[in-house]
Amino acid sequence: MSRKKAARHKSIIDELTIHPSMRVNELASALNVTTETIRRDLEELAEQNLISRTYGGALLRQAVEPVLNERHKTNIAERVAIAKKAAPILKEAKVLMIGSGVTTVEVAKRIAYEMNNITVITHSFGVATVLSLNPTIKVIMAPGLYHAEEGSTHGSVTCQFLTNYTVDWTILGASGLAPTGPSDALVDAADVYKQMIRQSTHNMIVADHSKFDRLATARYAKWDEIDNLITDKKPSGPLKKALSKAEVQIIVATVQ
Incomplete structure (x- = not known):
């Protein structure tokens, strides 16, 4: 994975940490990239089980809860x-x-x-x-x-x-x-x-x-x-x- 993509993935997770549910166009605007790029990023993050895809957007997956x-x-x-x-x-x-x-x-x-x-x-x-x-x-x-x-x-x-x-x-x-x-x-x-x-x-x-x-x-x-x-x-x-x-x-x- 390129540094640019890795940084973008981190930024997506950061955005979803603040706003746990966001739409594709909101993330694209926040990161100043195209919606197509965001969709590809979200699919990759979903494959890593870091997020869940929703219709038109994404949800941040809950980390393991504290005891x-x-x-x-x-x-x-x-x-x-x-x-x-x-x-x-x-x-x-x-x-x-x-x-x-x-x-x-x-x-x-x-x-x-x-x-x-x-x-x-x-x-x-x-x-x-x-x-x-x-x-x-x-x-x-x-x-x-x-x-x-x-x-x-x-x-x-x-x-x-x-x-x-x-x-x-x-x-x-x-x-x-x-x-x-x-x-x-x-x-x-x-x-x-x-x-x-x-x-x-x-x-x-x-x-x-x-x-x-x-x-x-x-x-x-x-x-x-x-x-x-x-x-x-x-x-x-x-x-x-x-x-x-x-x-x-x-x-x-x-x-x-």
């Missing part, structure tokens, strides 16, 4: 605000499923504070721990292979176990929110989330704006399978259009 303990240190105010908006929506529910992640743990904290006499099925030890603060909440832990960095169980045993239950709501986080749907950096976690969605009457995604226009390794749902997205900013562009088309209710939490 759970590191993620707990970021976007704290946003997660708290999201949890405060999420809990009231669940007030009529009697049985829930909750996936792993830092935002879902925050929602679980709020559930422990606001709700009583419910049953929660989870594969996340963090979720189970905070729910145990409320003795009226019955927590059922899904068995499976333990993933130490995520503090949760995964695998076929976990997914099979979940088929024994039907719930009112499933609450899930995400590594990325793209027009094609929510996704997770861990394939095994995505498999669990798919099963949780199958077992639930209603499905909720809780994720802050840093996940917008990001595509992680494994998509676990289409937007028409999701009822609510609770986030801290309004989505825009293709993501907003996809959510609107799928009739996903977007609830924006104000950060204090």
